[in-house]
Amino acid sequence: MTWPIQHLTAEDLDAFHSASLNPPAAKHVQECQECRALLEQDRVLVEALESLPLFDASADFADRVLERVGTPAPALARQMPLPRRLALAASVLVAMGGSAGWALFNRGLLLSWIDGLAAGAGRALWMTVATVADNLADLARVSPVPDLASSPGRLALVGTVLVVGYTAAMVAMRRLLLLPGRPASHANG
Amino acid sequence: MTGPGPGPGPGPRLPDAPDQDVVALARGGDEAASRELVRRYQRPVFSLIYRMVRDRELAEDLSQDTFVKVLNALASYRPEFKFSSWVFKIANNVAIDQLRRRELDTLSLEGSPHATTPDMIEATALEIGERAESALDEVANRELGSAIERAIGKLRPEYRSCILLRHVEGRPYEEIAEILDLPLGTVKTYIHRARHELRKALEHLRE
Numbered sequence A: 001m002t003w004p005i006q007h008l009t010a011e012d013l014d015a016f017h018s019a020s021l022n023p024p025a026a027k028h029v030q031e032c033q034e035c036r037a038l039l040e041q042d043r044v045l046v047e048a049l050e051s052l053p054l055f056d057a058s059a060d061f062a063d064r065v066l067e068r069v070g071t072p073a074p075a076l077a078r079q080m081p082l083p084r085r086l087a088l089a090a091s092v093l094v095a096m097g098g099s100a101g102w103a104l105f106n107r108g109l110l111l112s113w114i115d116g117l118a119a120g121a122g123r124a125l126w127m128t129v130a131t132v133a134d135n136l137a138d139l140a141r142v143s144p145v146p147d148l149a150s151s152p153g154r155l156a157l158v159g160t161v162l163v164v165g166y167t168a169a170m171v172a173m174r175r176l177l178l179l180p181g182r183p184a185s186h187a188n189g
Numbered sequence B: 001m002t003g004p005g006p007g008p009g010p011g012p013r014l015p016d017a018p019d020q021d022v023v024a025l026a027r028g029g030d031e032a033a034s035r036e037l038v039r040r041y042q043r044p045v046f047s048l049i050y051r052m053v054r055d056r057e058l059a060e061d062l063s064q065d066t067f068v069k070v071l072n073a074l075a076s077y078r079p080e081f082k083f084s085s086w087v088f089k090i091a092n093n094v095a096i097d098q099l100r101r102r103e104l105d106t107l108s109l110e111g112s113p114h115a116t117t118p119d120m121i122e123a124t125a126l127e128i129g130e131r132a133e134s135a136l137d138e139v140a141n142r143e144l145g146s147a148i149e150r151a152i153g154k155l156r157p158e159y160r161s162c163i164l165l166r167h168v169e170g171r172p173y174e175e176i177a178e179i180l181d182l183p184l185g186t187v188k189t190y191i192h193r194a195r196h197e198l199r200k201a202l203e204h205l206r207e
Helices: A010-017 A023-031 A033-050 A061-069 A082-105 A107-142 A152-177 B019-027 B031-053 B056-072 B083-102 B118-124 B135-153 B157-168 B173-180 B184-201
Strands: none
Touching: A010 A023, A010 A033, A010 B184, A023 A033, A033 B135, A033 B157, A033 B184, A061 B031, A061 B056, A082 A107, B019 B031, B019 B083, B031 B056, B031 B083, B031 B135, B031 B157, B056 B083, B083 B157, B083 B173, B135 B157, B135 B184, B157 B173, B157 B184, B173 B184
């Protein structure tokens, strides 16, 4: 009677690579040419795999990643070369000096422009206030608003409703206007 | 690279700091820490993705996508997990998604089968690194290395991920199971089947 031959299993191959092959399997390897050949092939393969080189990404790889991540952009001072920065600063100074000089020699004209602008703005503001007041007065004549304020209790109730409604509207508006906080998780790629 | 260490603040220099400390700094918006994380993992991540997709330019883009995702999702990273496993998980998912989209799952060392011009073939061919060895050894190793790269390119993508993580990156089975979200037994099976296919593919070299 012959027992079935027990060749090496996958676990035995791993054990061989970690130098922990159990004695029965080691004995089998000594006797079985087929398993010895398998071990040798696997050893060569694993060594070759482990010696495969790593590849280098491009030299500016990290810069490009950080640009895309949204790292704060470099300040203007770092982005712009020094001569261009000096030229820009000189242009701003010349423009400021020029406008100040022109204002000194044309004070009358400048004051008349300012007066005109202020008068226009005042007229517009007054027209707006007057129009809103007229509309409110008309509304009071045709609407039940005066009835609501006819007793202190009703007035308090209306006031409370208005305050609660206003607060709720502000909270809702704030939620609508807030930008999303943290980005969503990308752990699963 | 990982392990317990002092928290952010006065401590080891950035290149010597454990991953978790550098991550904590990067989470706080420290650009140098983010750059350090990219520096630590760009070679293994790029190599893994390059061997998966077999296209240098594409691998570069996908590696960038990987790090952008890593850095943008640092807030959701849980420090009880190994940082390198998390990075490789994202890299592998990015590569597998690309392979599914482009069906680039059986590529050869000579270049992508989708390459239609000599320039594209050259652009998608894997470059075998040069090694300082004797001329004969170098020829033999280059031949074996080329044959292995070619054979890896013909493996199923899931076998390819497993064999690269196990034998090129040197990750233990348990970590590979975590990275690939696969049961431990499945990972072992994939690796043994992949080694079996690679041994068969390399048989001609022994003749």
